[in-house]
Amino acid sequence: MQKFPMTVEGEKALRDELQRLKSVDRPRVIASIAEAREHGDLKENAEYHAAREQQGFIEGRIQDIEGKLSNAQVIDIKTIPHSGKVLFGTTVRIINTDTEEEVEYKIVGDDEADIKNNRISVSSPIARALIGKEEGDVVMVKIPSGTVEFEIDEVRHL
Template sequence: MTTRGAEMLREELQRLKSEDRPRIIQAIADAREHGDLKENAEYHAAREQQGFCEGRIQEIEAKLSNAQVIDVTKVPNQGKVIFGATVTIYNTSTDKEVTYRIVGDDEADIKQNLISVNSPIARALIGKQVDDAVMVTTPSGDVEYEVVDVKYL
């Protein structure tokens, strides 16, 4: 994962531990005061929230402990598309340019032009250089792109 992705996970982990966990514990305590736990919907909802929160904490901790964090800014830019690179490509059939950043699966967000390294476009782009033509197989057919720019931001 990229350094930005690792930082976002650390921030989420901190929020879960310092804000969400205490709020859920308080909600459980408040629900217990209402009496019978068998038919107490607030108690059961709070316990379910607690389960989701604890599960997410474990998931993030596991990802961070196993992650290989790559800071692309410390890699010399030789013009090749690599993990973490920001790539501008030109669609030869629609005459449109688009810029993507190749990131890990957890960081991918197409609305922010962050594509997973495992996506078809990223897999086709890895290892290419400026002015290389790339053929990407999509559900609607093959699309040809040309690599316009590669930056290590």
């Protein structure tokens, strides 16, 4: 079975969400269903149908998280010797050679990616181009509108 890379922080976030779903959300929705049943006719009971829909979502999310955790390969960047290369879990600052715009990304697993927080998936075009490179290297990244050239300014193992 294929393993999927995940940072220590990503695994903790999923475990925390799983714990909350099982200990808080699931019991709350079960209580909502029981309360809605007491109101009588279930065919026209909107509260009951909404609670059942929410229960389905929670159970699906629990299964999804359990599946992801069972196939996760947790990588702790702090245990990897600092080679100066861009690796999974490193934070890298790159400069667009055309616009001089700087941007910093942390390379994470697919489920942890959040572009608003500068966390990009290891399978993204930018991350694939950066992996294995070092500070000072120039990489070409293919994007829908063409090719962009980036210089690696800094690599940090946090």
